Amino acid sequence: MGRMTLDVSLDLSVDVVELTRQLIDIESVSLDEQAIADAVEAALRPHGHLEVIRHGNTVVARTMLGRGERVIIAGHLDTVPVNGNLPARLEDGILHGLGSVDMKGGVAVQLKLAAALSEPVRDVTYVFYDAEEIAAVHNGLGKLGAERPDLLEAEFAILMEPSNAVVEAGCQGTMRIEITTVGERAHTARSWMGVNAIHAAADILTRLQGYVPRKPVIDGLEYHEGLNAVFINGGVAGNVLPDECVVTVNYRYAPDRSEQEAAAFLRDFFVGYAVVVVDSSPGALPGLSLPAAKAFLDAVGGVANPKFGWTDVSRFSALGVPAVNFGPGDPLLAHKQEEHVPVEQIERCEQQLTRWLTPGLTEGGVA
Amino acid sequence: MGRMTLDVSLDLSVDVVELTRQLIDIESVSLDEQAIADAVEAALRPHGHLEVIRHGNTVVARTMLGRGERVIIAGHLDTVPVNGNLPARLEDGILHGLGSVDMKGGVAVQLKLAAALSEPVRDVTYVFYDAEEIAAVHNGLGKLGAERPDLLEAEFAILMEPSNAVVEAGCQGTMRIEITTVGERAHTARSWMGVNAIHAAADILTRLQGYVPRKPVIDGLEYHEGLNAVFINGGVAGNVLPDECVVTVNYRYAPDRSEQEAAAFLRDFFVGYAVVVVDSSPGALPGLSLPAAKAFLDAVGGVANPKFGWTDVSRFSALGVPAVNFGPGDPLLAHKQEEHVPVEQIERCEQQLTRWLTPGLTEGGVA
Numbered sequence: 001m002g003r004m005t006l007d008v009s010l011d012l013s014v015d016v017v018e019l020t021r022q023l024i025d026i027e028s029v030s031l032d033e034q035a036i037a038d039a040v041e042a043a044l045r046p047h048g049h050l051e052v053i054r055h056g057n058t059v060v061a062r063t064m065l066g067r068g069e070r071v072i073i074a075g076h077l078d079t080v081p082v083n084g085n086l087p088a089r090l091e092d093g094i095l096h097g098l099g100s101v102d103m104k105g106g107v108a109v110q111l112k113l114a115a116a117l118s119e120p121v122r123d124v125t126y127v128f129y130d131a132e133e134i135a136a137v138h139n140g141l142g143k144l145g146a147e148r149p150d151l152l153e154a155e156f157a158i159l160m161e162p163s164n165a166v167v168e169a170g171c172q173g174t175m176r177i178e179i180t181t182v183g184e185r186a187h188t189a190r191s192w193m194g195v196n197a198i199h200a201a202a203d204i205l206t207r208l209q210g211y212v213p214r215k216p217v218i219d220g221l222e223y224h225e226g227l228n229a230v231f232i233n234g235g236v237a238g239n240v241l242p243d244e245c246v247v248t249v250n251y252r253y254a255p256d257r258s259e260q261e262a263a264a265f266l267r268d269f270f271v272g273y274a275v276v277v278v279d280s281s282p283g284a285l286p287g288l289s290l291p292a293a294k295a296f297l298d299a300v301g302g303v304a305n306p307k308f309g310w311t312d313v314s315r316f317s318a319l320g321v322p323a324v325n326f327g328p329g330d331p332l333l334a335h336k337q338e339e340h341v342p343v344e345q346i347e348r349c350e351q352q353l354t355r356w357l358t359p360g361l362t363e364g365g366v367a
Numbered sequence: 368m369g370r371m372t373l374d375v376s377l378d379l380s381v382d383v384v385e386l387t388r389q390l391i392d393i394e395s396v397s398l399d400e401q402a403i404a405d406a407v408e409a410a411l412r413p414h415g416h417l418e419v420i421r422h423g424n425t426v427v428a429r430t431m432l433g434r435g436e437r438v439i440i441a442g443h444l445d446t447v448p449v450n451g452n453l454p455a456r457l458e459d460g461i462l463h464g465l466g467s468v469d470m471k472g473g474v475a476v477q478l479k480l481a482a483a484l485s486e487p488v489r490d491v492t493y494v495f496y497d498a499e500e501i502a503a504v505h506n507g508l509g510k511l512g513a514e515r516p517d518l519l520e521a522e523f524a525i526l527m528e529p530s531n532a533v534v535e536a537g538c539q540g541t542m543r544i545e546i547t548t549v550g551e552r553a554h555t556a557r558s559w560m561g562v563n564a565i566h567a568a569a570d571i572l573t574r575l576q577g578y579v580p581r582k583p584v585i586d587g588l589e590y591h592e593g594l595n596a597v598f599i600n601g602g603v604a605g606n607v608l609p610d611e612c613v614v615t616v617n618y619r620y621a622p623d624r625s626e627q628e629a630a631a632f633l634r635d636f637f638v639g640y641a642v643v644v645v646d647s648s649p650g651a652l653p654g655l656s657l658p659a660a661k662a663f664l665d666a667v668g669g670v671a672n673p674k675f676g677w678t679d680v681s682r683f684s685a686l687g688v689p690a691v692n693f694g695p696g697d698p699l700l701a702h703k704q705e706e707h708v709p710v711e712q713i714e715r716c717e718q719q720l721t722r723w724l725t726p727g728l729t730e731g732g733v734a
Contacts, residue, residue: 172556176605188617189539189676191593192580198596198614202572209566213559226558229565230609231602238543238597238617238646247565250555250605279605309556 008035010043012115016108016350017095017343023104024088024097030078031138033057033130037077040128043111049118050126053151057130058140060151061114063123069292070123072157072321073113073353074141074312075106076132083337096340101329102133105346106160109328112350113357120357122292125154132312141312145319156292157316158353162329165345165352167300168307169221169286169293169324170255171314175262176230176279177249179204179270185236185243194241198234201245205229207269208249216254219288221306223254227269248278252308255283284314287322299356300326326353375402377410379482383475383717384462384710390471391455391464397445398505400424400497404444407495410478416485417493420518424497425507427518428481430490436659437490439524439688440480440720441508441679442473443499450704463707468696469500472713473527476695479717480724487724489659492521499679503648508679512686523659524683525720529696532712532719534667535674536588536653536660536691537622538681542629543597543646544616546571546637552603552610561608565601568612572596574636575616583621586655588673590621594636615645619675622650651681654689666723667693 008026010019028036037057044052044061053060057077062070079099088097095105107128114126129140136142145152161168181201186194213225227249234245253262259282267275287293288304297304307313307325316323328345375393379386395403404424411419411428420427424444446466455464462472474495481493496507503509512519528535548568553561580592594616601612620629626649634642654660655671664671674680674692683690695712 174556174606187676188593188595188597189541189619190591191595191619192591196575196595198599199572199576201599202569202576205566205569205572208563209569224557224559226555228555228558228563228608229601230555230605230607232565232568232599232612233602234596235598235600235615238615239541240597241595242597245599248602248605252556252558309554 008039010039016112020105020108021088024099030131030134033077059128062125067123070154072125072154074127075160080133080335094340100341101162101339102334106327109350121359157321157323160327161325162327162331163325165348167304167326169304171284171307173253173283174310175251178276179247179273181245183243186241188239197242197245219286223306226252255285284317300352375406377406383479387472387475388455397498397501400444426495429492434490437521439492439521441494442527447702467708468529468706469701473694476717488726524688524690527694528692529694529698530692532715534671534693536671538651538674539619540650541677542618545643546614546640548612550610553608555606564609564612586653590673593619622652651684667719
């Protein structure tokens with residue numbers, strides 16, 4: 001965005017940890033991903049077994065081996081803003097720095113696999129996209145899905161979002177609603193002339209306190225819903241009975257519910273009030289019963305957890321592609337100043353995905 | 368304030384309604400009272416029976432007859448901002464315009480009495496003060512009390528605030544407090560990791576809903592307390608459990624309670640929460656059992672109502688001077704664009720106060 005683009009390059013022959021370090025040191029805050037996208041593209045172009053497509057600051061690289069099955073391995077190139085946490089620093093087996101968790105370790109794994117695996121058992125589409133950390137309208141995966149859906153055709157997708165190197169399947173949906181109580185203004189010195197809209201919100205907050213979360217089990221994974229007021233605002237002046245109070249509620253719901261079902265639940269829960277939906281993103285079913293997912297799960301140790309947060313797996317789900325999160329790093333450290341990742345997790349992700357994609361390899365085969 | 372001061376003058380020989388019209392047409396928004404204060408001072412100076420003292424834009428005029436009793440008749444010269452409601456307009460016995468209610472009708476009555484009554488049965492101090500409609504720090508009556516308390520010595524005071532020409536005695540106190548609930552932030556996708564401070568406010572609002580107002584009878588007047596949330600604010604982000612919610616509550620309390628007792632009541636009512644007092648003004652007892660007040664009440668028809676709102680009578684009360692509100696105009700129309708007053712009320716106030724201050728006059732004596 002007007003700043004000089006530095007000439008940066010990536011060396012895919014180094015190990016996955018050193019490659020993560022190189023990626024961290026290429027600053028790539030959302031909307032400023034040209035340098036890192038250029039470096040990724042330049043590093044992949046020499047590999048003859050890959051078709052490389054550039055789409056804005058998103059880079060797609062894919063094998064075209066005519067396998068009976070195609071999988072996607074995707075990760076975003078951008079980070080949240082720099083916060084005194086660059087350059088990368090490796091200390092006692094822990095790599096520190098902006099993006100170490102979210103999610104340059106995962107991107108390094110993608111790059112290593114793309115370069116190394118010239119004949120994977122499944123065709124692979126590697127997607128490196130921009131602008132995941134900001135408003136959805138900028139999201140590179142979203143744009144690709146809208147403009148080049150052919151590039152996202154696959155049986156299964158892995159999103160390398162941090163999940164402590166354990167499969168997190170599906171994702172919960174999120175819906176934000178507003179409920180407004182209405183009163184009648186009056187001077188507080190003559191309060192019996194009016195109706196206090198803030199007092200009327202007691203009922204809404206009491207219902208929220210009494211909410212018991214649903215915890216459905218889907219494909220063996222226990223989800224955990226949540227219903228929370230995230231904002232409350234009311235008041236006109238220090239001597240006036242307020243005539244309006246707005247409670248904003250965020251509902252996080254398990255992926256066995258559609259957006260329509262989520263909205264119906266909320267209308268029922270808040271019966272007597274007008275429920276206005278202000279924001280909605282559907283969940284994604286884990287899809288762990290599908291053959292490609294089963295094979296993947298076996299290759300990575302057979303353990304999966306539910307994903308509570310909303311991630312771009314839902315975008316794949318909307319395209320009809322079942323997807324899971326699987327990447328190095330603790331998601332609770334994402335976006336934190338002190339973000340850091342055990343290098344063991346990065347290495348383990350690389351090994352397990354290599355095993356999944358390489359014929360005849362057994363446990364530890366690439367260790 | 369930098370604008371040209373127009374040469375305006377008042378003619379005290381016209382009737383009280385015409386004088387009100389003249390006063391309305393001298394624009395006197397708070398902090399811009401020099402022109403009207405000049406006109407009031409100039410109109411009073413020629414009357415030899417008055418000692419006239421100028422104090423900023425406050426004008427004091429008083430008889431010095433050595434009567435055994437002194438009373439104050441006070442009114443403020445300023446208005447709220449102009450709102451397309453100037454100049455004054457008289458139509459079908461109703462005078463319209465900014466300040467017609469709050470409170471140039473009352474000021475006209477003061478001026479007429481001051482000029483006409485050279486030998487009242489009680490010594491009278493007429494106070495015309497500035498800056499009542501804005502922050503208390505500017506209040507001309509407050510400044511006079513602080514800098515020239517000798518000018519406010521009296522047995523009884525009448526504040527000519529609009530009260531439909533019926534005595535409103537005492538005034539309720541007002542106290543504003545903040546109560547803060549505390550929670551613990553967490554991502555809404557994992558809400559069981561945190562504590563929602565907005566939900567915790569349900570208890571506070573439920574207590575407010577259950578509040579039963581006290582209605583003590585003092586000097587025969589029934590007061591009516593009120594306890595109302597006037598603001599509520601909480602929320603961090605659309606996907607974060609809020610860790611704080613602040614409820615601002617306004618307590619209007621009858622004048623048999625001191626500020627200390629009001630605060631104690633609130634601490635008890637909200638037991639379990641820290642109550643932070645952010646604003647407080649004490650009430651004022653009606654004082655109708657005092658001889659000067661009784662004589663006044665008899666002269667104006669014997670009827671008094673409690674004053675629910677807070678007015679400057681409380682300033683007199685703090686100086687040890689019992690005070691009542693008594694002035695033309697409906698207080699519910701004060702500060703409204705369409706403010707207007709029946710001229711009959713202005714005339715009645717003038718007649719009744721004249722009767723109270725004039726020896727030997729009987730009902731209708733000045734009609």
